[in-house]
Amino acid sequence: MKFVDWLKQKLNTFVSPQSPAHATRRNRRRDYHQRKRWHMREAEPENDQTSEMASESNNDERDEQIEKPDVVIDAEPIDSAPTEPAPALNSNVTFFYVDEDGQPIKEPDILNGCSGQRVSIQLPSFKKYYLVSIEDFSSYFEDFDQQVTLKYALKEGLPVLIYYLDIDTGKVLHRVKIISDKLGKAYDIHAEAINDYRVINNTGQTYGYFDERTHGVIFYYRRVDWKTVQRVEYYVRLKAAHKVFNEPNGKVLKTGLPANVITQIFARIDTTDNQSWLNIGGFEWIKNAELEPSDPPTNHLIPPITKTSRNPVMLFGTIDFVPGRSVEVFDEPYGNSVGALENGSRISIKARIVDDQGLIWYELADQSIIFNEYVRVDE
Structure with missing residues (x-):
């Protein structure tokens, strides 16, 4: 046992021997690190001061945060519920x-x-x-x-249309006049003065207010030298040859009437110069002289007053007369009336007839004849 105890004692006190070279290396390593730390401290003195200042600042902030007392307002506790908005005005x-x-x-x-x-x-x-x-x-x-x-x-009211017509012949004496104005505005219409004519009648309201309807006013004129105009229907026999005129005191047509001819009279006009004229159909007139009343002829004794030329056509058109009025149609140019067509009626034209007076007529699909001035042909 003594040997064992002795051996343990030796082992506990045993120190490993070091060579001089090994000891020198350890000492040199320790000196190197010590010198390195010294050099770093000498090279960065400002950084150390900055670090110290930053450290002091941080310490001051921490001190403020620690030392700054909480602000306490002496007031009643606020209800945590949301407040209502102010009422709108x-x-x-x-x-x-x-x-x-x-x-x-x-x-x-x-x-x-x-x-x-x-x-x-x-x-x-x-x-x-x-x-x-x-x-x-x-x-x-x-x-x-x-x-x-x-x-x-x-708003604009609908217009008023004004027409100026020869009451005896149906001739349009003046272009159609159209007037218009605001709704409810008043209008007052007067007849136009037309040379050699006088106003004898009118239809339609010459005064009123513009409204939502179209109004028409027609002024009827008569020649100032025509004293009286009568619609008649009788026959006469001519005692002598007669010249034929396009109107009383008008232009002489090329074709006249021989003596002893029996012809029908449709109108009589007495003029201011004491003359009397008879209408024998259409636009043909004779003087009321050297003739006598007669019975209707038993056969056709009246020769054609004018010569005509007929050219077949295929046209369509519209009656263009006076609103609300009708225009007569005849059995032949300057012939007898066989009916009437309302203004605005659609017609079919199958022939164009030109007489030796230069007047133009249209022959319609039903063989009736109408003067071209009362037709607006489709273009």
Whole structure:
């Protein structure tokens, strides 16, 4: 046992021997690291000061945070529930409806609402007016009262058409005149002065107001030298040859009537110079002289007054006379009346007839004849 105890004692006190070279390396390593630390401290003195200042600043901030006391307001505790918004203001929007002169055409509409609320209104419509402008319109109610002005203008009324006709011949003496204005505006129509004619009658309202209907006014004229005009129907026998005129005291036509001819009379005109004229059909007249009343002929004794040329055509057209009136059609040029056609009637033309007086007639599909001045041919 003594040996064992002795051996343990030796082992505990045993130190591994070091060579001089090994000891020198360890000492040199320790000196190197020590010198390196010294050099780093000498090279960065400013960094050390900055670090120290930063460290002191951080310490100061921490001290402030630690030393700064909490601010306590001596007040009643606030309820954690959300507060209600302030109530919106009420205001009015007034809508005014005026005409072009600023005169009201309807009582104003007044709308009430809260500020910020959208304005909702259905604008009225007027039979006689249309909207032209809106002033100061706003889509929302404001904090203050507002006024909106809606300006309206009168609509255009339908026109009044004015015609000027020779009552005896149906001849148009003046171009058709058309007048128009705003609805409700008044009109007052007077006949035009036409040389060698006088007004003897009229149809239609010569004064009134423009409205939503088309109105027609017809002024009828008669030659100033025609004292009386009579519609008649009888026969005469010519005692002598007669010249034929295109109108009383008018132009002499190329073809006359021989003596002893029996012809029908359709009208008689007495002029202011004491002459009397008889219409023998269409635009042909003879003097009321050297003739006598007669019974109708038992056979056709009247030779053709004029020569005509007939050219077949295929045309369509419209009767263009006077609104609401009819125009006569004949069995032949300068012949007998066989009916009448209303203004605006559609017709089919199968022939064009030209007489030796240069006048043009149309032969219609039913063989009736009409003067070309009363037809508007389709283009």
